[in-house]
Amino acid sequence: MNNKFMQKFIEIAGRIGSQRHLVAIRDGFVATMPLIIIGSLAVLINNFPAFGSFSIVDILNNIFGEGNWQTVGGSIWNATFAVIGLLISFTIAYNLAKSYEVDGLSAGLISIASYIMLVPVTEDFGLNMNWLGTQGLFVAIIVALIVTELFRLLIQANITIKMPEGVPEGVTRSFAALIPAMIILAFVGLFQAIVSAFVEISVFEVIFNLIQEPLQGLGNTLPAALVVAFLNHLLWFFGLHGTNIIGSVIEPVYLPLIEQNANLFQQGMSAFDVPNIVTKPFLDSFVFMGGSGTTLALLIAIFIVIRREKNHPYREVAKLSAPAGIFNINEPVIFGLPIVLNPVFLIPFIIVPVTLTIISYFALSWGLVPKTVAIVPWNIPPILSGYLVTGGSVKGIILQLVNLTVAILLYVPFVMAGVRAMKEKMGER
Numbered sequence: 001m002n003n004k005f006m007q008k009f010i011e012i013a014g015r016i017g018s019q020r021h022l023v024a025i026r027d028g029f030v031a032t033m034p035l036i037i038i039g040s041l042a043v044l045i046n047n048f049p050a051f052g053s054f055s056i057v058d059i060l061n062n063i064f065g066e067g068n069w070q071t072v073g074g075s076i077w078n079a080t081f082a083v084i085g086l087l088i089s090f091t092i093a094y095n096l097a098k099s100y101e102v103d104g105l106s107a108g109l110i111s112i113a114s115y116i117m118l119v120p121v122t123e124d125f126g127l128n129m130n131w132l133g134t135q136g137l138f139v140a141i142i143v144a145l146i147v148t149e150l151f152r153l154l155i156q157a158n159i160t161i162k163m164p165e166g167v168p169e170g171v172t173r174s175f176a177a178l179i180p181a182m183i184i185l186a187f188v189g190l191f192q193a194i195v196s197a198f199v200e201i202s203v204f205e206v207i208f209n210l211i212q213e214p215l216q217g218l219g220n221t222l223p224a225a226l227v228v229a230f231l232n233h234l235l236w237f238f239g240l241h242g243t244n245i246i247g248s249v250i251e252p253v254y255l256p257l258i259e260q261n262a263n264l265f266q267q268g269m270s271a272f273d274v275p276n277i278v279t280k281p282f283l284d285s286f287v288f289m290g291g292s293g294t295t296l297a298l299l300i301a302i303f304i305v306i307r308r309e310k311n312h313p314y315r316e317v318a319k320l321s322a323p324a325g326i327f328n329i330n331e332p333v334i335f336g337l338p339i340v341l342n343p344v345f346l347i348p349f350i351i352v353p354v355t356l357t358i359i360s361y362f363a364l365s366w367g368l369v370p371k372t373v374a375i376v377p378w379n380i381p382p383i384l385s386g387y388l389v390t391g392g393s394v395k396g397i398i399l400q401l402v403n404l405t406v407a408i409l410l411y412v413p414f415v416m417a418g419v420r421a422m423k424e425k426m427g428e429r
Contacts, residue, residue: 020099021145026248028092028144029255032084036255039080040375042073043266044388077266081259082129085136089115092144100152106177111147113181114188115140120202131204134256138212139204141252147184154180212256219253222361225278229287229353236292237349239340243292254280261373271370271391277361281372281389284328285396286360286403289382291330293349294356296382297407298415299325299333304408305415314419327379344418352410356403363402369395 093111097104118139120128131139154160160176195203218224228250235242258279265271290296302318309315314337321332339345363369370390380388382400390396 021096022248024092024096024099024145024148025141026244026251027095028088029247029251031091031095032087035080035087036084037375037377039077039082040258040262042076042080043262044374044391046073046266074266081133081262083132084134084255084259085140086112086115086132088137089140089144092141093148096145096148097151100148102152102155103173103177106173106181107148107151110151110177110181110184111144113185114147115143117185117188118143118192118203120204131202134259135208135212136204137252137256138207142207147188150184150187151177151180154183159183212252215253216256219250220257220276220278222278222358225283225357225361226354228283229357230350233293233350233353236334237340237346239335250280254278258372258375261371262375265373265391271373271393272367274371274373277364277371279372281375281385282360282364283357284378285372285376285382285385285389286399287353287356288328289400289404289407290325291328291334292353293330293334293339294352294403294407295321295330295333295339296325296328297352297404298345298348298411300404301408301411301415305412305419312419313422314415326381328381329379342418344421345414348411348414352407355410356407359403359406360399363399369393369399 089111090108094104094108097107115136116127119131119136122128155176159179161178163172163175192203195201195206199206228246232242232246235245257276258281261271261274261276261279264274288294290299299318299322302314306312306315306318317333317336321330321336324330324332334340337345339349360369364371370393372389373391374389376385376388382404383397386396386400387393388396
């Protein structure tokens with residue numbers, strides 16, 4: 001019965017992880033990640049803390065004039081975070097179209113055009129920038145998926161203009177997309193007119209109020225963070241890439257939360273006072289140290305427990321995995337130890353991140369540690385990442401050290417049990 005349940009679970013999770021629409025959403029967010037990180041770091045630099053009497057901000061103010069140099073960071077923010085909804089509408093459509101082997105570039109451009117058509121205009125007939133950023137993420141996802149599906153159906157139905165042989169490929173693709181684009185944009189325009197006439201608010205406000213805002217409120221809670229931590233590691237235990245599988249679900253929820261924190265931090269609010277506790281940097285920096293399962297702590301626990309047996313298999317795997325583990329790459333230890341389908345490490349692999357989620361949540365909610373206000377590359381080592389995501393606070397480093405210590409203490413008895421089980425197994429041979 002247990003084996004049947006396990007097989008069914010693996011089969012269902014595998015199907016979810018390979019579902020083309022979820023994969024397109026995941027890959028769409030991944031494609032924008034460099035811009036998101038750059039925008040986040042620009043905010044961090046604009047508000048960089050002083051080291052005692054040494055202040056980079058004061059030096060730059062003296063060189064360029066009070067606040068003038070910060071316009072660079074502001075411009076970077078406007079080109080990245082401030083238009084992330086617009087960017088996502090392209091990248092998701094592009095990836096979904098490519099999965100169908102139709103023209104991804106045309107699908108992405110039509111998706112952007114459709115998205116802009118739905119954006120409310122201000123009194124001076126300019127686009128309302130509030131809906132081009134993270135507040136418009138769910139509309140961007142919906143538009144990208146629907147537009148690409150319509151585009152695919154029209155292309156596959158040959159509702160296109162065919163060019164004669166010898167015409168450059170780029171021109172052929174452009175004319176092939178002409179009629180589908182006309183039909184789709186006309187459909188979007190009609191939809192916008194109906195919504196404006198009968199609902200009297202934009203589709204952005206409808207989706208934000210009904211879906212996005214409630215999900216963000218739910219996502220910024222301890223129970224939601226615990227569910228994410230539990231499911232991520234349960235999937236990894238069965239050999240499935242938990243981070244990728246749940247990434248397409250949590251990215252639209254957690255990205256607006258860190259964007260709100262970063263935006264308020266940029267405006268001068270303290271990192272202690274920004275509203276959102278649970279964000280993606282919260283999980284990456286304080287829970288997933290060394291990768292999923294906080295496996296950096298597992299590696300340290302192995303070195304502590306196995307000090308004398310230099311050629312012990314666990315120690316050999318740990319030595320090979322440590323350099324990558326420092327940079328949060330832990331596939332070598334997950335599949336080399338292994339952790340996958342290893343009952344000895346099932347409990348700590350799940351319990352450790354769940355425990356660290358609880359500790360970190362209360363450390364931030366009680367004001368002991370600043371909340372996260374920046375996104376950094378996922379492979380930034382612990383200590384440095386804790387400092388950066390909290391806006392340059394040493395308390396972020398202290399929380400990481402506390403979490404690592406707790407994780408090591410939790411892993412040690414299971415490493416000892418694994419060593420003992422391995423000795424007994426070798427003795428039987």
